[in-house]
Amino acid sequence: MDINKLREFVKFMEENNLSELEIEDKDIKVKLKKNIGSSVNNSNLSLTPPSSPPTHSEKEIKKHASNLVEIKAPMVGTFYRAPAPDAAPFVEVGDSIKNGDTLCIIEAMKLMNEIKSDVKGKIKEILVENAEPVEYGQVLFLVEPA
Numbered sequence: 001m002d003i004n005k006l007r008e009f010v011k012f013m014e015e016n017n018l019s020e021l022e023i024e025d026k027d028i029k030v031k032l033k034k035n036i037g038s039s040v041n042n043s044n045l046s047l048t049p050p051s052s053p054p055t056h057s058e059k060e061i062k063k064h065a066s067n068l069v070e071i072k073a074p075m076v077g078t079f080y081r082a083p084a085p086d087a088a089p090f091v092e093v094g095d096s097i098k099n100g101d102t103l104c105i106i107e108a109m110k111l112m113n114e115i116k117s118d119v120k121g122k123i124k125e126i127l128v129e130n131a132e133p134v135e136y137g138q139v140l141f142l143v144e145p146a
Helices: 003-015 058-064
Strands: 020-024 029-033 044-048 069-072 077-080 102-108 111-116 121-126 132-134 139-145
Touching: 003 020, 003 029, 102 139
Parallel strands: none
Antiparallel strands: 020 029, 029 044, 069 139, 077 102, 077 132, 102 111, 121 139
């Protein structure tokens, strides 16, 4: 990552009054943290490789999603593909789904929230691994509408 890109991130933090910013790309993870009571120029910059490579970059998702519907996480939590550890997953790639079908569970604050389909179609891709943390708005599934 070049220094000009880092300067853009620092400027973005300053313009939006952010004290912390974390960005993860294919092969690099950048965490910028503003020291309290100091200027942005003295920010703590940390360049480290991500602990595990992301499954898909945003560019890949957009490239594939031209005719596909993205099903996104409605909350922050832990993604589960099946109702129990020893149970079969709710859906697999290639499965046909309809409105109201349960696709996964997101555990948030010890509550298990079933995520249901709001589209009829076929599962083309599952973008999250079982028991992986997910963020609000993160794309979970790509569906080819029927």
